[in-house]
Amino acid sequence: xxxxxxxxxxxxxxxxxxxxxxxxxxxxxxxxxxxxxxxxxxxxxxxxxxxxxxxxxxxxxxxxxxxxxxxxxxxxxxxxxxxxxxxxxxxxxxxxxxxxxxxxxxxxxxxxxxxxxxxxxxxxxxxxxxxxxxxxxxxxxxxxxxxxxxxxxxxxxxxxxxxxxxxxxxxxxxxxxxxxxxxxxxxxxxxxxxxxxxxxxxxxxxxxxxxxxxxxxxxxxxxxxxxxxxxxxxxxxxxxxxxxxxxxxxxxxxxxxxxxxxxxxxxxxxxxxxxxxxxxxxxxxxxxxxxxxxxxxxxxxxxxxxxxxxxxxxxxxxxxxxxxxxxxxxxxxxxxxxxxxxxxxxxxxxxxxxxxxxxxxxxxxxxxxxxxxxxxxxxxxxxxxxxxxxx
Numbered sequence: 001x002x003x004x005x006x007x008x009x010x011x012x013x014x015x016x017x018x019x020x021x022x023x024x025x026x027x028x029x030x031x032x033x034x035x036x037x038x039x040x041x042x043x044x045x046x047x048x049x050x051x052x053x054x055x056x057x058x059x060x061x062x063x064x065x066x067x068x069x070x071x072x073x074x075x076x077x078x079x080x081x082x083x084x085x086x087x088x089x090x091x092x093x094x095x096x097x098x099x100x101x102x103x104x105x106x107x108x109x110x111x112x113x114x115x116x117x118x119x120x121x122x123x124x125x126x127x128x129x130x131x132x133x134x135x136x137x138x139x140x141x142x143x144x145x146x147x148x149x150x151x152x153x154x155x156x157x158x159x160x161x162x163x164x165x166x167x168x169x170x171x172x173x174x175x176x177x178x179x180x181x182x183x184x185x186x187x188x189x190x191x192x193x194x195x196x197x198x199x200x201x202x203x204x205x206x207x208x209x210x211x212x213x214x215x216x217x218x219x220x221x222x223x224x225x226x227x228x229x230x231x232x233x234x235x236x237x238x239x240x241x242x243x244x245x246x247x248x249x250x251x252x253x254x255x256x257x258x259x260x261x262x263x264x265x266x267x268x269x270x271x272x273x274x275x276x277x278x279x280x281x282x283x284x285x286x287x288x289x290x291x292x293x294x295x296x297x298x299x300x301x302x303x304x305x306x307x308x309x310x311x312x313x314x315x316x317x318x319x320x321x322x323x324x325x326x327x328x329x330x331x332x333x334x335x336x337x338x339x340x341x342x343x344x345x346x347x348x349x350x351x352x353x354x355x356x357x358x359x360x361x362x363x364x365x366x367x368x369x370x371x372x373x374x375x376x377x378x379x380x381x382x383x384x385x386x387x388x389x390x391x
Contacts, residue, residue, distance in 0.1 A: 007019050010035070041096040116133065
């Protein structure tokens, strides 16, 4: 069972509290008191009710009880003055007054779909791994910097998004050259190579038209294909996108950042506790849980070597598709996190301004990578689903 209220999610099975997508450390008694208040929120619970329900009837001082109630309030972003969520009823007791949604996670968890993995070959002889799952209209997700079809399908970071899309679309995604299940030892790692990967995947489709989804650097290949083949693309969806990599923006600060990231990669590739991963995760997914950050590090380690990842990173920093944006003739949605520290908001705004008729949506988040525990994740997914489906 999970309780959702305000910006908080309380998971009973895992005994975890999250606020704004961030884990909150709470003492066991404080956690139990919050659970008790939520379960009995339809009534005022007396001091004696609380002592029996939380402390098993043991003797508890007034100061101990008051401190635990205050600790509950602090944990969920309330206080004794506002009492927005936990209200003190004078001489009666306490009541949880916030709006609560219950979710029986076990009963409502989606039935895992089975993905089918196959291979195709690019025009320059690179074998590309392709995963297909779900039914419905085709949605092709372009490869971003790093992917691993098998690991991503089990990752707490990526699986919720992938399953959500597969429930509505026939989701097609692939590992780009140099990583995942695709060929890793390749001569050409460049934007041109990324586009050839996408071309090869699309050649395997049994449909004339489909929607394209590009996340982060994956947006460049999606834009390139849509500009060259507008008759094939029904809808174009971009999230966290940029038209120019750090080396192409004419900014010395961006160029310095690109070199700093490369240096950190060489020191801490694939290690969740390395300085590189701490810095990297604070930029790409600042609101992720430790479990999500660990999965992200595991994906890096499994996807490719540090040497090839560096080559891929340089290729992403050299992306430049700015001239293609005005040539896009298909309906386009550009979604961007307002506080994205990897691809600042103005980069998304530039893309939306340059693509004729593009719809621009901002979400109140810091995460460059979509994090399923982010309070705006539902908004993001709803926007993507509705637009890609033509709603």
